[in-house]
Amino acid sequence: GQSLEQPSEVTAVEGAIVQINCTYQTSGFYGLSWYQQHDGGAPTFLSYNALDGLEETGRFSSFLSRSDSYGYLLLQELQMKDSASYFCAVLNDYKLSFGAGTTVTVRA
Amino acid sequence: DGGITQSPKYLFRKEGQNVTLSCEQNLNHDAMYWYRQDPGQGLRLIYYSQIVNDFQKGDIAEGYSVSREKKESFPLTVTSAQKNPTAFYLCASSSRQGAFFGQGTRLTVV
Numbered sequence: 001g002q003s004l005e006q007p008s009e010v011t012a013v014e015g016a017i018v019q020i021n022c023t024y025q026t027s028g029f030y031g032l033s034w035y036q037q038h039d040g041g042a043p044t045f046l047s048y049n050a051l052d053g054l055e056e057t058g059r060f061s062s063f064l065s066r067s068d069s070y071g072y073l074l075l076q077e078l079q080m081k082d083s084a085s086y087f088c089a090v091l092n093d094y095k096l097s098f099g100a101g102t103t104v105t106v107r108a
Numbered sequence: 109d110g111g112i113t114q115s116p117k118y119l120f121r122k123e124g125q126n127v128t129l130s131c132e133q134n135l136n137h138d139a140m141y142w143y144r145q146d147p148g149q150g151l152r153l154i155y156y157s158q159i160v161n162d163f164q165k166g167d168i169a170e171g172y173s174v175s176r177e178k179k180e181s182f183p184l185t186v187t188s189a190q191k192n193p194t195a196f197y198l199c200a201s202s203s204r205q206g207a208f209f210g211q212g213t214r215l216t217v218v
Contacts, residue, residue, distance in 0.1 A: 001167075033206050042198055043151070045206035087150060089207070094139050094158040095166070096200075096207055100150035 002026040004099035011105045018075045020102045022088035030091040032064050032071045037085045078106050114199050114210030121217050129184045129213045131199035139202040140182040144195045
């Protein structure tokens with residue numbers, strides 16, 4: 001099966017940088033993806049890593065190290081609207097499993 | 109517009125009744141998924157399908173059933189065997205690079 005671990009909560013001020021780590025255990029691996037979910041809403045796709053390295057999409061970047069079974073999501077220039085839950089997910093063949101989520105709170 | 113449509117947004121069910129949640133996508137994705145989310149929790153995989161007429165149990169399939177007769181459609185039935193069905197249900201489809209979700213259905217058992 002698959003298991004993913006990520007911190008439960010992170011708090012930071014506007015303009016700061018936050019890194020959300022994700023470690024995973026899986027019998028097979030195709031890629032690691034990240035999602036954002038605001039209260040009451042559905043998750044939205046942020047980024048995907050299949051190979052080692054950094055993927056940058058605007059203020060958000062995602063990193064993967066397959067040898068360490070580890071990835072992170074980097075949120076830069078934090079804004080109030082970034083307050084949300086963030087989930088990492090691992091794709092094993094067609095099975096897509098999610099971590100428990102990290103609640104990010106941005107303070108003025 | 110391309111996307112995933114779930115209906116209804118809110119659903120109330122009496123104990124002992126089966127109920128079917130609809131999920132339709134026009135993204136031409138092969139893979140589709142159903143997740144359950146309880147308040148303050150993560151997404152738990154109920155069922156997934158990688159191709160028409162084929163689907164696999166996820167981590168919490170007991171009390172649920174699905175069908176995949178068309179590529180675009182992946183309905184979920186919550187049966188009376190599901191002991192605690194009140195939850196937020198999310199359907200998604202995936203291109204492997206990433207999953208795209210419907211707006212979700214909030215099911216409440218009354």
